[in-house]
Amino acid sequence: MAKWDNMLSMLWMLRSGRKLTAAQIADSLEISVRTVYRYIDALCASGVPVVAEAGHDGGVRILDSFKETPLFFNAMELKALVDAYKFAQGAGYPYAEELESALKKVENGLHEEQRHDLFRQTNGLDVISPARPPSVVPLLRELEQAAQEGYTVRIAYRKEKAEQADEREVDPYGLAYDRNEWYMAAFCHQAHAIRTFRVDRIERLELTEAKFVKPDHFSASAYFRVQSERNRESEEPPIVIQIEGEPDALNALCSHWHLRHYVMERTDRDVRFLLDAATMNKYLPMYLITFGTSIRIREPQELKHTIKEMAYRIARNCEEDDSA
Structure with missing residues (x-):
């Protein structure tokens, strides 16, 4: 069993409220007593109040004040999280700020050596993002919310090479990121059919009071594949x-x-x-x-x-x- 799995198993054993000896923990996890004490040190460094009491009635326990279970990540898992944030940011992911905030919470739980190692592991990869209109992120948020809650939206959409945008009402079924662009698959009331719209070409969006029901099991990515097959x-x-x-x-x-x-x-x-x-x-x-x-x-x-x-x-x- 991996180190992090063993540490979590030991934590769950201790959270049961029982006082266990290092020998009992070692026997249960099939590790050495010396390794148990290394794991105790690691848990303490992660903020878990583990107490080792000596004597006849001694043992290892967690203070009653402890409520949270810490998250344990190895170096490559932490690197993957940071790199994933870079790709999300480069793609114009509408919740990149929230993702960054969550990542900072993870980083705040690391000790200085782990932070230094994380910087070294992730310093060699960057994602160069294409220039996007600043309106795309709020549009993506509004469209996703409308799709989740089933609200029809009114958009001013400018087709490629068109001189001006035209208005139409659409039922947003889902969003897809393809070829460095965000697309919306939606039922167009004007065309009476499902159509795709590039989000950066939406010049204005209004939420209406009209509701719609999305087809069961609709997938934007599957819709794109089907459309390509029809070509x-x-x-x-x-x-x-x-x-x-x-x-x-x-x-x-x-x-x-x-x-x-x-x-x-x-x-x-x-x-x-x-x-x-x-x-x-x-x-x-x-x-x-x-x-x-x-x-x-x-x-x-x-x-x-x-x-x-x-x-x-x-x-x-x-x-x-x-x-x-």
Whole structure:
């Protein structure tokens, strides 16, 4: 059993109110008496009032005034908490301030050596966040609350490249963070269907008195996956597309807004997608040719042939320009 598990087990034993000897604790946890005394020192350092009394009726006990059970984290668990806060802050998580406050409470319970070690462990990782309008965080809070309580909201939403925003009423079903942006999946009263809205394009939001009932088991992430699946060009059985290449090129392929939903398997050297032939032939050749020699198509042969023909036509076109 790990050190922290043993310490918690010992704490629970002592909280029963019984006075136990170090030998009894050691026997129960299958550790040495010397280790028991090390754990007692560690508990005391964490603020637990453990008292060890000598003599015939002596033993180990906790003062009656103790009410709280401390949280024990090892170095890597503490590092994970701090790093998670950095990622949440970088994503524009609407409760980053509350997360920071909770993290400070954890840090306040550490002794000086632990704080120094935590700083050393987390000093090498930073998350560079994209610039976001300051209104996004309060919008996310209001939208999440409306989704939880089932209130329809009225929004002024400006579509991409639109000169001005238009008003509509929507029932917010859920929020999702995707490709460094926050999205809302909501039932649009104007379209009479579920639609997605980029939160940073909402210029104004009003809570209405109208109530709605969200569909059972609705998931924003599942909705996004379904929408991507519907963008397939045909209902034919999908085929395997295998691409080898340099890590940066494969990373770009796997993070593509559409292709990432069809990744079957990824290694350091190649990636396999499962995609229908119609979608593959319509979109992939033009996209894949932009990667030049950083990738190699292994299968299917149909895709390889299409890209070869496209490259040949581009080369011939350049030759004709040179001879003109």
